[in-house]
Amino acid sequence: MDRTHLLNELWQYQLKFGFISDKAISRISKKLNVSIVEIESVITFYHFFHQKPTGEYIIYLNNSIISDIKGYEAVKAAFEKETGCTFNEDGDKEFSLFDTSCIGMSDQEPAALINFLPFTDLTPNKVKHIIASLKNGENLEDLASKTKSKIQYHPEGEKAIIFRPYEMGKSIEEGLKFTPEEIVNKISKAKLLGLGGAFFPVGYKWNSCKNNEADTKYIICNADEGEPGTFKDRALFQYLPGLVIEGMILAGYATGAKEGIIYLRAEYQYFKDKIEDVLSVFRKANLLGENILGVKDFDFEIRIQLGAGSYVCGAASALIESLEGRRGEPPVRFWSATKHGFRHKPTVVNNVETLAYASRIIELGEDHFLSMGTEESPGTKLLSISGDVAKPGIYEIEFGTSIIDLLGIEMSQATSPYFIQVSGPSGECVNNTEFNRRICKEDIMCGGSFMVFNRTRDILNILRNFMEFFKEESCGVCTPCRAGNYILTEKVKKMQRGLSSQEDIEEIKQWGKIIKLSSRCGLGKSSPNSLIYAVDKFKDYFNLKIPPTNEFLNVEFDMEDAVQEFDSFIKDTQT
Amino acid sequence: MTNIVNITIDGKKYKAQKGKNLVNVAKENGLYIPTLCHFREVDPPLGTCRICTVEVDGKTTSGCTTKVYEGMNVEINNPELLNTRKAIIEMLFAEGNHFCPSCEKSGNCDMQNLGYDMGITVSRFPHVYSKKLVDFTSDRMIMESNRCILCKRCVEEIKTKDGKDVFSFVKRGVGTRVQIDYEEEAKLTDEEALYAMSICPVGAILVKGIAYEQPFGKRKYDKGGNSKQVLINEKLKRKSKDGKFVVATTSLAGCFGCHMSLLDINTELLDVLEIVEFNKSPLTDIKKFSKQCDIGLVEGGCANSENIEVLKEFRKKCDILVVFGECAIMGGIPAMRNFISLKECLEEAYINGLTTELGANVIPNHEDIPKMLDKVYPCNEIVKVDYFIPGCPPNANHIWKVIKNILLEEEYSITHEEFKYD
Numbered sequence: 001m002d003r004t005h006l007l008n009e010l011w012q013y014q015l016k017f018g019f020i021s022d023k024a025i026s027r028i029s030k031k032l033n034v035s036i037v038e039i040e041s042v043i044t045f046y047h048f049f050h051q052k053p054t055g056e057y058i059i060y061l062n063n064s065i066i067s068d069i070k071g072y073e074a075v076k077a078a079f080e081k082e083t084g085c086t087f088n089e090d091g092d093k094e095f096s097l098f099d100t101s102c103i104g105m106s107d108q109e110p111a112a113l114i115n116f117l118p119f120t121d122l123t124p125n126k127v128k129h130i131i132a133s134l135k136n137g138e139n140l141e142d143l144a145s146k147t148k149s150k151i152q153y154h155p156e157g158e159k160a161i162i163f164r165p166y167e168m169g170k171s172i173e174e175g176l177k178f179t180p181e182e183i184v185n186k187i188s189k190a191k192l193l194g195l196g197g198a199f200f201p202v203g204y205k206w207n208s209c210k211n212n213e214a215d216t217k218y219i220i221c222n223a224d225e226g227e228p229g230t231f232k233d234r235a236l237f238q239y240l241p242g243l244v245i246e247g248m249i250l251a252g253y254a255t256g257a258k259e260g261i262i263y264l265r266a267e268y269q270y271f272k273d274k275i276e277d278v279l280s281v282f283r284k285a286n287l288l289g290e291n292i293l294g295v296k297d298f299d300f301e302i303r304i305q306l307g308a309g310s311y312v313c314g315a316a317s318a319l320i321e322s323l324e325g326r327r328g329e330p331p332v333r334f335w336s337a338t339k340h341g342f343r344h345k346p347t348v349v350n351n352v353e354t355l356a357y358a359s360r361i362i363e364l365g366e367d368h369f370l371s372m373g374t375e376e377s378p379g380t381k382l383l384s385i386s387g388d389v390a391k392p393g394i395y396e397i398e399f400g401t402s403i404i405d406l407l408g409i410e411m412s413q414a415t416s417p418y419f420i421q422v423s424g425p426s427g428e429c430v431n432n433t434e435f436n437r438r439i440c441k442e443d444i445m446c447g448g449s450f451m452v453f454n455r456t457r458d459i460l461n462i463l464r465n466f467m468e469f470f471k472e473e474s475c476g477v478c479t480p481c482r483a484g485n486y487i488l489t490e491k492v493k494k495m496q497r498g499l500s501s502q503e504d505i506e507e508i509k510q511w512g513k514i515i516k517l518s519s520r521c522g523l524g525k526s527s528p529n530s531l532i533y534a535v536d537k538f539k540d541y542f543n544l545k546i547p548p549t550n551e552f553l554n555v556e557f558d559m560e561d562a563v564q565e566f567d568s569f570i571k572d573t574q575t
Numbered sequence: 576m577t578n579i580v581n582i583t584i585d586g587k588k589y590k591a592q593k594g595k596n597l598v599n600v601a602k603e604n605g606l607y608i609p610t611l612c613h614f615r616e617v618d619p620p621l622g623t624c625r626i627c628t629v630e631v632d633g634k635t636t637s638g639c640t641t642k643v644y645e646g647m648n649v650e651i652n653n654p655e656l657l658n659t660r661k662a663i664i665e666m667l668f669a670e671g672n673h674f675c676p677s678c679e680k681s682g683n684c685d686m687q688n689l690g691y692d693m694g695i696t697v698s699r700f701p702h703v704y705s706k707k708l709v710d711f712t713s714d715r716m717i718m719e720s721n722r723c724i725l726c727k728r729c730v731e732e733i734k735t736k737d738g739k740d741v742f743s744f745v746k747r748g749v750g751t752r753v754q755i756d757y758e759e760e761a762k763l764t765d766e767e768a769l770y771a772m773s774i775c776p777v778g779a780i781l782v783k784g785i786a787y788e789q790p791f792g793k794r795k796y797d798k799g800g801n802s803k804q805v806l807i808n809e810k811l812k813r814k815s816k817d818g819k820f821v822v823a824t825t826s827l828a829g830c831f832g833c834h835m836s837l838l839d840i841n842t843e844l845l846d847v848l849e850i851v852e853f854n855k856s857p858l859t860d861i862k863k864f865s866k867q868c869d870i871g872l873v874e875g876g877c878a879n880s881e882n883i884e885v886l887k888e889f890r891k892k893c894d895i896l897v898v899f900g901e902c903a904i905m906g907g908i909p910a911m912r913n914f915i916s917l918k919e920c921l922e923e924a925y926i927n928g929l930t931t932e933l934g935a936n937v938i939p940n941h942e943d944i945p946k947m948l949d950k951v952y953p954c955n956e957i958v959k960v961d962y963f964i965p966g967c968p969p970n971a972n973h974i975w976k977v978i979k980n981i982l983l984e985e986e987y988s989i990t991h992e993e994f995k996y997d
Contacts, residue, residue, distance in 0.1 A: 034739055037756035041743040310747070327744065332622040332640045476725065476744070476751025479625050479663050483670040486749045487700045511700070514662045517635045517655075518625040557957050563880055563946040565917045570940045 001031045004343070006042060006325030010049055011306055018054040018096075025051075045327040045475075047100060047309030048266050054096040057134055060267075061087070061112040064102035064228040065465040066386050069457060070109040071123065078124035079112075082131035094135070101311055101469055102228035103267040106386035106451070107149050107393050116269050117144040144270075149235045150393035152385070153411055159372060161360050161380045162240070163396050169287050171246045171363035175253060176295055178362075183254040184210055187358060190366035191378050196222055196314070196351030197423060197447030198522075199377075202358065205348055209255040209338040212346040217257035219248050220342065220349045222319060224265045226311040227424035228469060229449030232382040233352035234268055235394045240356060241278045245302060247355025249287065250362055251348055252300040260302040261342070263319055266309050275304060311473035312523050316349035318475070329475045330521035353382055353448070373399030376441035383439070387452035389414045395450075397439065404435040407452065416454045419538070424449035425466035426526035431537045459541050463531055464492045470527040481524030484515035488528060499558055500546055505535050580645040585652055596620065597641040597649065598627055608651055609660060609689055611667075611776050612726035613639040621727045626663050626689070628656060635659075661693045668905075669700035670749075672721040673777070676901060676967040677908060679786035680778030682794030686724060687777075691796075696963035697904050701956055704906075704913040707752050713760050715768055716782055720752040721914075723779035729753065733771045735762045741771070742780075753779070819852035820982055821868040823893055826857060827882040828909045828951055829875025832968045833900040834858070837872075839971035847975060855892075864892045870978060873898045876906045877952045881945035890958040895981060898954045899964035899974060907967065910951040917949055 001009070009028055013020045020043055029036045043049045048060075061067075061076060080086060083095040091097060105111035108120035117140055119130060133143055154163040175183055188203025209217060221244060225233040236244060248260040264272060279302055282288040290299045305323055312318045313328040320342050322328040333340075341347025350358070357379065361369050369379045377399040385406065386392045390413035397406065403422075407414040420430040422439075423446050430437065430444070439446045453462060467489040476482045491508060494500060512528030519525050535542055578593045584606060591600040596616050598608045611624040620639045627638035630650040638651075650656065667673075667686060675681045707720035729742040730753065741763065745754045763771070772782045791797070826834055834857060838844065853859045854868050871893030877883050890896055901907040912920050925931060925938045940946075954960055964977055980987035 033737075035735075035741065035743070035756040035759045037743040037745070037754050037759070038740045040754065041745050044745040045747050327747075329744075332619040334619070334642065472748050474748045476747045476749065477623050477727070479623070479666055479670075479724070482725070482749060482751065483666040483700075483703075486703065487666065487669065490701065490703070507699075511662070514659050518628045518637075518659050518663060520622060520625065520637070557883070557952070559880065559883060562883075562948040562950075562952075565949040566947045569918050569921065570938060573936075573938055 001028075003032060003325040004323060006032065006039075007046075007305065007308055007322065010043060011308070014049055018056075018058065019050040019052055022051075042325065042327055045310065045329075046307075047098075049308055052090050055085070055091045055094045057094065057114055057140070058091075058096045058098070059083075059112055059114050060098050060100040060103070062101070062103045062105065062110065063099040063465075064106065064109070064469070065462050066102075066106040066229060066451060067109040067111065068461070068465055069387065069453070072110045074124050075110045075112075075122045075127055078127035079131070082128055095131075100267075100309070101226065101473060102230075104225055104231040104234045104265075105147065106229050106231055106384060106449075108145070108147065109386070111145075113267060113270075114144075115140055116266070117141060118147045118270060119143070120145040120147060147234075147270075148238050149231060149384075150391070151235070151239070152391045152393040152395055154396035155372075155380065155398060159380075159398075160396060161364070161369065161372070162236075162243070162356060162382060166240055166243055168242050168281070169246070169285060169293075171243075171359040172249055172253075172287055172293065175250045175362040176293055176298075180210060180254045180256065183250060183362065186366050187254070187361060190361045190369045191376070192354065192357055192361060192369075193377060193441070194351055195353040195357065195381065195447070196225075197227060197426075199441065199445055202350065202354055205338055205350070206251060206254050208336065209257070209346045209348045212339050214346050216259070216343070216345045217255055218342045218345060218347040219251045219255070219257045219260040220316075220319065220323070220347060221248055221260065221262040221355055222314065222316065222349050222351045223262055223268065224307050224314040224319060225268075225352070225448075226265060226314045226473075227426065227447060227449050228466075229384060229386055229421065229424050229451040230447065231384045231386075232394055232448045234271075235384075236352050236356055236382070237268070237271060237275060241275050242282070243356045243359050244352050245278060245282060246287075247350070247357070247359040248302060249292070249300050250358055251350065251355065253292075253298060255346070255348060257346075257348070258299045258301065260300060261323065262302060262304045263307060263313075263323060264304050265307045265314075269306055272304055272306065310475075311469075312475045312521070315522055318521070319349060320347065327475070329477050330523075332520075374438075374440040374442055377445075381439065381446070382448060383446060383450045384448050385412045385450045385452065387414075388417065388454040388457070389452050399440040400438050402436055402438045403430060403444075406439070406450065407435065412452065414452045414454070417452050418455045419453040419457065419459055419462065419534075421449070421451040421453070421462070421530065423447045424451070425469055425530055426523070427529065429530050429533050429537060434537075459534060459538055460492060460496045460545065463534055464489070464496060466530050467492050467527075470523065474523060474527075475521075478520040478524065479518075480515045481519040481521075481527065484511065484519075484524070485527050488512065488515070488531060492531070495545060497558065497561075498545070498547075502546055505542060505546070508532065508535055580643055580647075582643050582645075582647045582649060584649045591643045593644065594642045597629065597631075597638040597643055600643050601638070601649075601651065606651060608638045609692065610639055611685055611689065611724060612728060614728055614732075614774060614776075617731055621731060623725060623727050624663065624667075626660050628659050628663070630656060657693075661695060662699065664689055664693060665695060665698040665700055667724050668695070669698045669702050671703075671705050671724065671777075672911075672914070674901070674905075674907065674911065677911075678722070678778045679781055680722075680775075682791055682797045683773075683789070684778060684796070685776035688796040696965050697953075697955060697960075702905055702910075702953065704910065704950065706914045707750075710755060713755050713757050714783075715763075715765075716755060716760060716771070716780060718753060718755050719779050719781065722777050723753055724777055725751055725753065726776055728774050728776065729771055729780060732774055733763070733767065735759050819850055820870065821854050821866065822851050822856070822870045822872065822978070823854045823864065823868045823889065824856040824858060824872040825874070825885055825889060827873065827875035827886060827903070827954075828878035829900060829902045829907070831857070831874070833874035833903075833974075836966075836968035836971045837974060840975060843975075864888070868893045869895065870981065871896045872974075872978075873903055873954055874900050875902045876909060876954060877948065877957055878909050879945040879947050883948070883957055886954055886957055895961050896958070897962040897964065897977070897981070898960050899966070899969050901965060901967040903954045904963050904965055905953050906951045910953075913950040917947060921947070 085091045087097045111120040154160040192202040193199040318328040318330040383395045470485045512532040610627040612621040622640040629638045705721045710718040871889040
């Protein structure tokens, strides 16, 4: 067996038996001729693989901050009450309950996946109904929610780039009029940026892959949309899967790659079959396969690889590790993926949205794209807006749109916005003096997640949720990210308990800086951002949280809390 | 020759072989970049511990994952990098359970040595008191995950003859630990098992039965020390003519070992007494503060409510607070109960233990008896501490020199011989 099939092999056991038994592990390890512990190392890295038996229904409840403010606690309690199980334990024969990081449903929170089918806008009553129906033996699929997000805004008429009528194969037909060289030039000229959050120039990537000679090359569509608060890639796959696929085919044409892989996050597997259907339609129309549209030797095939629950795999280098059947640890590399990527071959890894835009640029021409947006970031961008707004959903906005416009009556209709998180937990928070800032390369970039919090939300609660997320999702390999994020989480918890001083604020900044300086990959380099920004941008809030400094005693020690365990134990022994 | 490149390190120019690892290039040129995970040149480098963080052309990165190229400008030792490096070691100390006095690897431990090297007396980060698995399952080896710093050396280096991994990372995030493959481990020769223990930079991988074979004091990083006796400075004597310096001492959750060490300067103690007057202290048996003191010396961490009160009182009554000994700084031996619930500890001690009386069912409690805290806290998590003297116990000369220099307001550099945690 080829190691690259490991994740699929593990999925087969997981989906069939609800867990991966020691026997199965032993069998797989023999097939791959590796030690048992090496297989275990992969299984334990991914959130959705289990080594202990799980119930017939595995419920993953999203614990992101948006879920939290929309009623996560009550829903969680309802699940526990109705099933009689406890979260994050093995559960019983019927049910197993687990927390999970953002499942890309922030406009419909609280949301959960039950056997990987979506259940959204949950309330305790709804949970009661769902669990009762399942106990009655009703069909899970009939109970599941529709998850298409509302497209709340796009530019009028001709100006819309993504959300305009789609005609299958149009961009490929248009693209085949040009040489691969010309395609790369068009993308470069349009200044298209990687829209997953890194904003790396796409033309440069394609060109570099094109120029690296190799017998095999790969195009990977990064559909591991894990940044909490973003759901635009899901919407794209649900509304315009063809556009994304055409982007991959064009990338293949431009770079000489013949194989495409969609790395689909496990949370989105409920529309995997639909993408497969689209792929067959493409094959029938000779848009995939051999000699595409009659162009000799232009072959391209696409397969879907399912992820298994890991945020860090959204980073291209970790994603490739995962595709190769290993732990999703961002590797130490001396090469870019476009030289030695998947299977050590030249590889382009592009985000879903990036590929969709690439299709449209070829279809509509780069001049149309360049006529919108800003000098450094032309065109439009998809945002997923959620939180305290009247109209959560998908927004196609022109680059250069200001935050105040996004919050305004024409768009999301936010109610007394106070704390805006741009680009998710790894991004930057914005206070009300900065609402005139614009979403563009020249000012503040946004990968897609745009979370709005109003004045009633507690900032420390938001920050704690972010830090817990990083603590959970750190791959654990490098010291600053693994230990540092844990230590910062504990700090935030302490502040929440009212045990903090001005010194803690200084320490957050200093420690955060150390983590950023010395971490190995982007996760650690960006994880303390929100915390560092927040203590400066929301001084008034933090001043209220900090008691006046006491010259000698650290005020942070809570004696009552420290003796509580003893007291309650003694009380128990005396009754 | 084309494969020789010119590079600049901390402002000085060097020649090096192109593509070579920066840590090794620095070493060849007599420059030291501390590392923990890097033990030999492997490809790709492990790059896990991040202690070798340096600045290359203005960008911070790890030295062990950097290959040298023509014209590169490297900074190894600017204040920010030194601080970052120190912080990472402190993070490792805070994240795991590194109780040197009770560790088999003490003296052979790379991390302990780096701790000395960087002059770490206390971790700026609060201790996490890790509760990871200690795995005794293998017939030959012990894997103490609470000491493991996840450097990945063993994962990289120890393989069976047919190339299979013996050690591997499992789980992720803070839960990440190294797991032994028992089946493959059994295939290793005894030499290979010993090699695994020796490349472990801490005391995480141990081979049963031989961990103490090499005596303490004769280990890799032990130096035979001839410590000099304390000589009371003339200047100090003059300064104290108009009144002696007032010192108070106490032992909280400690073993009084540090106090014993205080007396270890023998007759020099008489000189000390010429300039120092003890107030509240077990040495004088004075129970209550009678005046404000210049220096307070505290041994031991805080295990109960009385410890907290005494410590807070010391903070108030002493201008300068010095804590000494491992227990005061990181909880030490008493803090080993932090991995077990208080309930279990008390039941073991008073009800279920082998030495308790049959039918015992009372856990001592009375309003006059201090209450046990949920865990043992280091002193600096309760009050602000001015100086830390690590050691178990700290060397007597070292303690008095620190005190002398504090009183004299002079800077004091510590010799390696005097400065030991264990």
